[in-house]
Structures are given as C-alpha cells and as structure tokens.
Amino acid sequence: MKVGIPRGLLYYKYKPFFTTFFEELGAEIIESPDTNKEILDLGVKLCTDEACLPIKVFHGHVEKIKDKCDLILVPRIMQVEKREFICPKFCGIPEMIENNIKDLPQITKAPIYSYSADKFLNWAYETGKLFTKSYIKIQRAFDYAIKEQNMFKEGIDDEGFQYKVALIGHTYNIYDKFINMNLVKKLNNFGIGVITHEVVDDNVKHMEVKKLFKRPFWTFAREYYGFASYAVRNQLIDGIIYLSSFACGIDSVIVELLKLEFEDIPFLLLKIDEHTGEAGFDTRVEAFVDMLTRRKGGNLA
Amino acid sequence: MYYLGIDVGSVSTDIVVIDENYNVVESVYLRTKGRPIKAVQEGFKYIKEKIKTNEIAGVGTTGSGRHIAAFLVGADVVKNEITSHAVAALSLDKDVRTIIEIGGQDSKIITLENGMITDFAMNTVCAAGTGSFLDRQAERLEIPIEEFGDYALRSKNPVRIAGRCAVFAESDMIHKQQLGFAVEDIIRGLCEALVRNYLNNVAKGKDIKSKIFFQGGVAANKGMKRAFEEALGCEVFVPKHYNMMGAIGAAILAAERQIKWTNFKGFEIADVKYETASFECSGCSNLCEVAVIKCEDKVIGYFGDRCGRHSGKVAV
Numbered sequence: 057m058k059v060g061i062p063r064g065l066l067y068y069k070y071k072p073f074f075t076t077f078f079e080e081l082g083a084e085i086i087e088s089p090d091t092n093k094e095i096l097d098l099g100v101k102l103c104t105d106e107a108c109l110p111i112k113v114f115h116g117h118v119e120k121i122k123d124k125c126d127l128i129l130v131p132r133i134m135q136v137e138k139r140e141f142i143c144p145k146f147c148g149i150p151e152m153i154e155n156n157i158k159d160l161p162q163i164t165k166a167p168i169y170s171y172s173a174d175k176f177l178n179w180a181y182e183t184g185k186l187f188t189k190s191y192i193k194i195q196r197a198f199d200y201a202i203k204e205q206n207m208f209k210e211g212i213d214d215e216g217f218q219y220k221v222a223l224i225g226h227t228y229n230i231y232d233k234f235i236n237m238n239l240v241k242k243l244n245n246f247g248i249g250v251i252t253h254e255v256v257d258d259n260v261k262h263m264e265v266k267k268l269f270k271r272p273f274w275t276f277a278r279e280y281y282g283f284a285s286y287a288v289r290n291q292l293i294d295g296i297i298y299l300s301s302f303a304c305g306i307d308s309v310i311v312e313l314l315k316l317e318f319e320d321i322p323f324l325l326l327k328i329d330e331h332t333g334e335a336g337f338d339t340r341v342e343a344f345v346d347m348l349t350r351r352k353g354g355n356l357a
Numbered sequence: 358m359y360y361l362g363i364d365v366g367s368v369s370t371d372i373v374v375i376d377e378n379y380n381v382v383e384s385v386y387l388r389t390k391g392r393p394i395k396a397v398q399e400g401f402k403y404i405k406e407k408i409k410t411n412e413i414a415g416v417g418t419t420g421s422g423r424h425i426a427a428f429l430v431g432a433d434v435v436k437n438e439i440t441s442h443a444v445a446a447l448s449l450d451k452d453v454r455t456i457i458e459i460g461g462q463d464s465k466i467i468t469l470e471n472g473m474i475t476d477f478a479m480n481t482v483c484a485a486g487t488g489s490f491l492d493r494q495a496e497r498l499e500i501p502i503e504e505f506g507d508y509a510l511r512s513k514n515p516v517r518i519a520g521r522c523a524v525f526a527e528s529d530m531i532h533k534q535q536l537g538f539a540v541e542d543i544i545r546g547l548c549e550a551l552v553r554n555y556l557n558n559v560a561k562g563k564d565i566k567s568k569i570f571f572q573g574g575v576a577a578n579k580g581m582k583r584a585f586e587e588a589l590g591c592e593v594f595v596p597k598h599y600n601m602m603g604a605i606g607a608a609i610l611a612a613e614r615q616i617k618w619t620n621f622k623g624f625e626i627a628d629v630k631y632e633t634a635s636f637e638c639s640g641c642s643n644l645c646e647v648a649v650i651k652c653e654d655k656v657i658g659y660f661g662d663r664c665g666r667h668s669g670k671v672a673v
C-alpha cells in the first residue's frame with residue numbers, strides 16, 4: 057500500500073512518528089515535495105477563502121500527491137496535552153479535505169489524542185486496521201514510531217551570532233522555507249541568530265505559564281508564551297519575531313499576550329498569507345534588524 | 358562634496374542631493390509608473406545640469422525599488438524605508454518621538470526614543486488614507502488635489518464618513534454627496550475618517566508621543582494635518598521636505614558612512630539605453646518571475662529570483 061504524507065501542518069513536528077509507523081506496517085511512503093508555487097496555487101484554488109494559509113497549503117500538498125497513493129495521512133489532531141487543545145481547524149481538517157478535493161483516495165480520519173500512549177493507540181489501531189489484522193503488529197509499529205519520534209531533535213538554536221532573536225510561530229510557518237521566504241537564512245545573513253521554542257523543555261514552559269492569570273486553553277499558546285517568558289527572563293534574546301498566519305485566531309491571541317507582557321523587548325510581527333510580497337516582507341525584517349543593532353550601539357548603516 | 362539619495366517607491370521616485378550639512382540642494386520628484394529605471398534616468402537628466410558626477414561623494418538608495426536602483430546607479434548604501442525615514446527626521450530634530458508617514462500606496466508609523474527606533478508598523482494592504490486614494494477622491498469631486506486641504510479647513514460641520522476601508526469610504530462619500538452635504542464638509546469628514554482609520558489600523562497599539570512628524574506625500578494636505586492634530590490633541594509637524602524624507606535619509610546614511618571611493622556610476626547613465634524584460638524561470642517549481650535588465654543587448658542584471666541562480670551570474 058502506498059501512503060501519502062503531505063508536507064504541511066504538523067508534518068514538520070511529527071514526521072518521524074508517521075513515517076516509521078507506516079513503514080513498519082509495510083507501506084511505501086510518498087511524501088509531497090517541499091511547498092512551492094504550484095502547491096500554494098493549488099491550495100488557494102481548492103480551499104475556502106476564509107481558511108488560514110497553512111490550511112490552504114495543506115490542501116495543495118494533498119492535491120499534489122492524491123493520484124499516487126492509496127491512503128493519505130490527514131491527521132485529525134485533537135489534543136497533545138491533557139486539558140489543552142490544538143487549533144479547531146485541525147479537528148475538522150479531514151472533512152475540509154473531503155469536501156474541497158475531488159477524486160481522493162482513502163484518507164485517515166481517526167482522531168488523535170496523543171497525551172497518553174493508551175489514547176494515542178486508539179488512532180494506531182483504527183488506522184493500522186487498514187494494513188493488518190494483527191494488533192501485535194500494530195502495537196509494535198506504534199512502539200517503534202514513538203521511539204523514533206523521541207529521538208528526533210527539533211528546533212533551531214544558532215550559535216556564534218552577535219544578536220539573537222526568538223523566532224515564534226507554528227512549525228509549519230517556521231520550517232516551510234517557501235512560505236516564510238527563507239526567513240531564517242535572511243536573519244542569519246544579517247548576523248542575527250535564531251532560537252525556537254522546541255529548544256526549551258516542556259516542563260519549563262509549564263512552569264512559566266503558571267504566572268499567567270489563567271491557564272492557556274491552547275497548546276500553542278502555552279508553548280510560545282512559556283518559551284518567550286523563559287527566553288526573556290534568562291536574557292537569551294535581543295528581540296522577538298512572531299511569524300503569524302493571516303487569519304489565525306490563535307496567533308492573534310498569543311501576539312497580544314506577548315506584546316502586553318514583554319513591552320520592553322523589540323517585537324516584530326510578520327503576517328504571511330498568499331498575497332505577501334517579498335519586498336515588503338524584507339523591508340520589515342531589515343528595519344527590525346536595524347532597530348536591534350542600533351539599540352546595542354551597532355552601526356546603523 | 359554632495360551626497361545623493363534615491364527613493365524608488367511604487368508611486369513616486371524621489372531624488373535628492375544634500376551637502377555636507379545635510380541641506381537639500383537639489384531635488385526631483387517623479388512618477389515611477391512601474392518603470393523605476395526610466396524614472397531614475399529622467400531625474401538624473403535634470404540633476405546633471407546642476408551638479409557634476411565628481412561632486413558626488415556617496416549614494417544611498419531606499420524604497421521598494423532600492424535594489425534595482427542601487428544596481429543601476431552604483432549605490433554605497435541600500436537601506437529600507439523605515440530606517441531612512443527615521444534618519445531623515447532625526448537629522449532635523451533629535452526629539453522626534455513619532456513619525457507618521459503616508460505615501461502614495463502605503464503608510465507607516467515609526468516610534469522613537471532617544472534617537473532610536475523602538476517600534477514600527479507598515480500597512481501595504483488597505484488603500485484607504487493613502488495618497489492614491491485621496492487623489493482619486495479629489496478627481497471624483499473635481500477639486501485639484503492641491504486645494505483639497507484648503508477645502509477641509511473651511512468646513513465648520515464635518516460629515517461623518519465611514520473610513521473602515523477604501524471601498525466603504527468611497528461609497529459613503531458618494532452617498533453623502535447625493536444627500537446634498539457641502540463639499541467642504543465632506544472633505545473634512547473624509548480626512549477625519551482616514552485619520553481614524555490610520556490610528557485604528559497602522560498605529561494600533563502604538564505609543565504615539567509628541568513630538569510628532571507627519572511626512573510622505575499626504576502631509577501636504579492641510580486637512581489631514583489638522584485632523585491628526587485634533588485626534589491626537591497635540592501639534593503635528595510637517596517638515597519642509599516632507600515628501601522627500603526617504604531619499605534624504607538614504608543620502609544621510611551614505612554621508613555617515615564616510616566612504617573613500619563611491620560606487621557611483623555617474624549621472625551619465627541617464628543617456629544609456631536600458632531595456633527591461635521578464636520571464637518565468639522554470640529552473641524549479643518556484644517558477645519565479647525574473648526581471649532582466651539589458652544594455653545594448655547585453656544582460657547586465659537579474660532581479661526577483663529566489664535562489665540567486667540568475668542574479669548570482671552577473672557581477673554587480
């Protein structure tokens with residue numbers, strides 16, 4: 057069986073798990089290519105206009121590989137932590153895909169609750185059934201996949217730069233070089249190092265958000281806020297760049313929270329959607345870099 | 358010695374020459390009309406008559422077309438619009454805390470403290486309040502844009518216009534006109550609506566402190582200046598060269614560099630024949646729209662490729 061894995065949404069985070077799981081069950085993996093203009097255009101065309109850019113891009117990836125596979129992974133991720141939620145769009149993504157894309161092969165629809173192995177296994181059984189009748193085999197594939205995932209080191213933590221910024225945003229914005237117009241490299245070229253939230257331990261983030269008036273409802277909010285708070289307190293960074301999807305409700309909440317809390321830290325909000333022009337984007341980045349370097353007494357020109 | 362500053366924006370191209378004390382000695386304002394190279398050449402033709410190439414000690418470019426311009430003229434400094442505008446304002450007054458800049462197609466806000474930029478925002482999405490929008494409304498009301506501000510100042514009872522977005526503002530204006538409101542009151546109402554729109558969008562969440570500078574083409578409009586002053590409750594200053602501040606900033610940045618040998622190619626490039634073309638690269642799935650600049654059938658530059666496959670080939 058050929059299993060398609062679209063390079064969109066949380067692919068960047070959970071790729072080791074899913075590839076290993078399906079491979080262990082004997083599948084051949086078909087990954088969509090890195091996001092490119094064609095995929096973006098396809099996504100924009102197929103998806104409803106109100107959706108955020110990452111959802112559109114995901115549509116494009118599915119469309120691109122749908123004819124080559126028997127099953128496509130469309131992860132309906134509900135919860136990765138107890139008492140927290142991922143974005144509501146993740147809960148409905150299989151339905152969006154089914155309604156917007158014609159001539160689909162089978163897609164995975166079972167919900168994923170990954171905060172405990174028990175819960176997560178439900179997804180594995182539900183999906184593994186399509187490959188084998190043996191629960192033991194599925195269990196083994198699952199165990200392997202978890203092991204692979206745990207070995208996966210995520211995150212960016214640049215060293216050897218004079219300045220450093222916290223780059224905050226969804227992984228599918230930060231690691232998709234086409235969508236973010238190579239932001240990390242651009243910053244590096246300006247002499248700015250980058251640190252991302254995965255570098256800071258989850259427990260630390262849990263501790264940091266305790267200071268908030270109310271426990272964050274969204275997993276992303278806890279992760280990003282917790283990271284920013286830790287990085288600012290320990291003076292790891294000179295500024296914060298938030299890479300946000302246009303029309304992302306979760307981002308807009310987190311951005312307000314960060315701005316309120318860290319007033320004195322230079323903050324740049326970069327919003328991206330399918331209309332974002334590279335010239336204006338670069339201007340913002342450049343001006344922000346000037347602002348940072350000048351603060352520290354660097355040469356402006 | 359003089360320094361040259363060039364600001365190539367989507368609507369206008371401004372070129373200034375400043376002396377060592379940052380006084381403007383020459384300036385030209387041209388419409389870009391989608392042809393930045395032509396605009397720069399036109400400007401050079403004019404300046405060439407007054408200033409010699411060997412009097413120029415440094416060149417800075419800014420604006421959305423800064424890279425093309427830099428390549429064309431041989432710039433020493435290439436800077437974004439935010440920094441350039443701030444540098445120009447600071448050179449006039451060290452105490453400026455807020456810069457409101459509204460140009461032909463975009464608007465920005467810059468906040469400063471102790472002569473350093475602390476925050477900024479740009480709006481390139483919504484057209485309401487930008488120069489092109491005001492131009493169009495003036496045209497529709499059959500009033501020369503230069504007099505637009507005077508009309509607004511004459512009004513005693515401004516009409517409330519919905520300014521949330523350009524489309525609404527326009528249709529609301531037409532509606533108010535049909536109801537028979539005086540043109541003066543409509544224009545003043547429009548200025549107020551655009552200022553509200555600016556403060557709620559571009560300037561949202563920004564700390565607006567005085568001293569406030571108002572620059573960019575729209576600053577010529579006295580109605581807008583007054584609407585800002587009323588909304589903010591303090592004086593708003595419009596610098597003398599309000600519509601050239603980007604170019605002035607770029608020139609100052611070039612002067613600050615104290616370069617020994619400028620890269621400047623000379624005003625003579627005004628007479629060179631350049632051709633521009635573009636093609637879609639099929640080198641990979643990005644399908645970049647690449648612009649090519651040719652001179653006497655020889656390709657001298659590429660722009661717009663994401664990977665440097667083309668632009669890297671030509672020595673700039």
Ligand code: SF4
Binds near residue numbers: 109110143146303305
């Ligand atoms: S978190 Fe935001 S960007 Fe991500 S899918 Fe949800 S709405 Fe879109």
Ligand code: SF4
Binds near residue numbers: 638641647663666667
């Ligand atoms: S210019 Fe480079 S990135 Fe753009 S399409 Fe060609 S090869 Fe791809």
